[in-house]
Amino acid sequence: MMAFPHHRRGRHRGGVTDVYHHVVCRHQVEIEVWPPRAEVNFRDDWTANVATTQVRFEAQVYNSSQGFVWDVRDIGGGPGQGTIDASGLYRAPPKGALASGTTELVIATSREDPLRKAFAWVSLVGLGPRPAKAAEVAIFPRRINLYYRQGANNDMIDDCNKRCQFEAIAFNSGAAVEWLVNGALQAGTGPWFLYQTPANGGTAVVTVRARLQGSPAVFDEAKISQLNYDWPGI
Numbered sequence: 001m002m003a004f005p006h007h008r009r010g011r012h013r014g015g016v017t018d019v020y021h022h023v024v025c026r027h028q029v030e031i032e033v034w035p036p037r038a039e040v041n042f043r044d045d046w047t048a049n050v051a052t053t054q055v056r057f058e059a060q061v062y063n064s065s066q067g068f069v070w071d072v073r074d075i076g077g078g079p080g081q082g083t084i085d086a087s088g089l090y091r092a093p094p095k096g097a098l099a100s101g102t103t104e105l106v107i108a109t110s111r112e113d114p115l116r117k118a119f120a121w122v123s124l125v126g127l128g129p130r131p132a133k134a135a136e137v138a139i140f141p142r143r144i145n146l147y148y149r150q151g152a153n154n155d156m157i158d159d160c161n162k163r164c165q166f167e168a169i170a171f172n173s174g175a176a177v178e179w180l181v182n183g184a185l186q187a188g189t190g191p192w193f194l195y196q197t198p199a200n201g202g203t204a205v206v207t208v209r210a211r212l213q214g215s216p217a218v219f220d221e222a223k224i225s226q227l228n229y230d231w232p233g234i
Contacts, residue, residue, distance in 0.1 A: 030062040033108045033118040042095040045126030057088040059108035066111040080104045095128030135173035139210045139220040151200030152228035163196040168210035180209040
């Protein structure tokens with residue numbers, strides 16, 4: 001504070017008296033915050049760790065002993081997505097629909113004079129949660145030759161070469177596996193399917209498909225070549 005003399009003339013007992021008043025001039029309240037700019041990762045960013053999803057700010061108020069309060073705002077003046085506690089620790093929000101590079105303002109406001117504020121910029125970056133792995137199906141075996149049960153000299157072929165048990169493994173999904181043969185849905189679901197060749201026929205390729213129930217676009221296929229055996233061999 002500073003005192004300045006103020007001169008005023010007045011009359012005292014018929015004479016002129018000089019009167020001095022002390023006028024107090026108070027220094028203006030000032031406030032600053034640091035760091036002035038920071039970059040943090042979204043709270044749920046799968047590439048980050050806790051240390052990079054938060055940052056501590058500090059503020060100093062000059063010419064006032066009443067301190068300050070913290071606030072977080074978006075650049076349009078609306079409520080911010082992140083949070084800051086009384087100690088100045090800013091915590092980033094989850095990504096949600098926010099774009100990487102979204103900017104927020106950390107504001108320190110003087111309690112004594114709310115018009116006195118200091119600002120820091122926070123850039124929110126990152127990818128958000130780890131992307132969910134796509135559901136997949138794998139079928140085994142992928143290719144096999146089988147013989148018709150009858151016809152030609154197929155009676156000389158062991159029955160184990162006239163049927164095949166296929167296995168399907170579903171990844172990243174709890175859905176059941178359903179089976180199709182040449183596009184026709186087969187009875188039952190599960191990881192195993194026993195295919196048996198028909199009694200006879202000509203050379204033909206059969207498609208066995210394993211797909212996730214309820215997700216027809218998620219499937220894998222196996223091919224069966226159906227053959228006849230002619231003695232003394234082919």
